[in-house]
Amino acid sequence: MSRVSVENVWKSYGKQTVLERLSFEVAPKSFVALVGPSGCGKSTFLKMLLGDEAPTRGRILVDGEPLTAEPSPDRGVVFQKYSVFPHLTCLQNVMLGLELGGAPRLGRLFGRKRREAKDISRTLLNKVGLGAAENKYPSELSGGMQQRLAIAQALVKKPKLLLLDEPFGALDPGIRAGVHEVLLELWHETGMTVFMVTHDLSEAFKLATRVIAFDRRHTRPEELEAYGATVTFDLPVDRRIPPPVAETTSAPAAPQLRAAV
Structure with missing residues (x-):
């Protein structure tokens, strides 16, 4: 707020x-x-x-x-052109913000922190209706699904x-x-x-x-x-x-x- x-x-x-x-x-x-x-x-x-x-x-x-x-x-941002990373799965796309924020040098979390990041990301994917697509890549999604993924990606850092x-x-x-x-x-x-x-x-x-x-x-x-x-x-x-x-x-x-x- x-x-x-x-x-x-x-x-x-x-x-x-x-x-x-x-x-x-x-x-x-x-x-x-x-x-x-x-x-x-x-x-x-x-x-x-x-x-x-x-x-x-x-x-x-x-x-x-x-x-x-x-x-x-x-500040989260969503553009008209789908701002998701084509080489990452849906889950990885959403997790990325948490991993870069939590481990800026390596860009990757481990252990408990990684499990927590996965849980947060999966919850958000479920909210945008992509829970069943967490292991799919953006190229496998429709335009509307890609934009929902971009919204989840923008919101993961609250x-x-x-x-x-x-x-x-x-x-x-x-x-x-x-x-x-x-x-x-x-x-x-x-x-x-x-x-x-x-x-x-x-x-x-x-x-x-x-x-x-x-x-x-x-x-x-x-x-x-x-x-x-x-x-x-x-x-x-x-x-x-x-x-x-x-x-x-x-x-x-x-x-x-x-x-x-």
């Missing part, structure tokens, strides 16, 4: 301003969907939350403390923040619905704070407790370099935090945002 404070954050690359004047508070246990046109800085903001990028100006706080300037175990960068975009609608259900169950169980980038407004309003839209206010050609995207809509979703999964089967109607979203 983590509160995130974004205080007047700007992000520029040379003379090009990508994001400007981002200021908002996110309560613990929130599920925030970030939407907006392609190229408006959603993934850049997610990289700043991860610690892979630093704000040019302003700051991001987690529970009142400045965000560390590099990725750390308190992160405070879960960051999702269009994690369901490559999935068929039926498979996507199943992965949605798994994600909501895990979010409800852990109470972590989630940020998800998506281009799908119906997905945003189905999953999130809050939808934040990024877009440019200054769109004239002479303004595109000096000005970036900022928050144009910040909409709470009428849902308890976190909600029971049964209440997520229908989504409120999405507002009319830009067609490019």
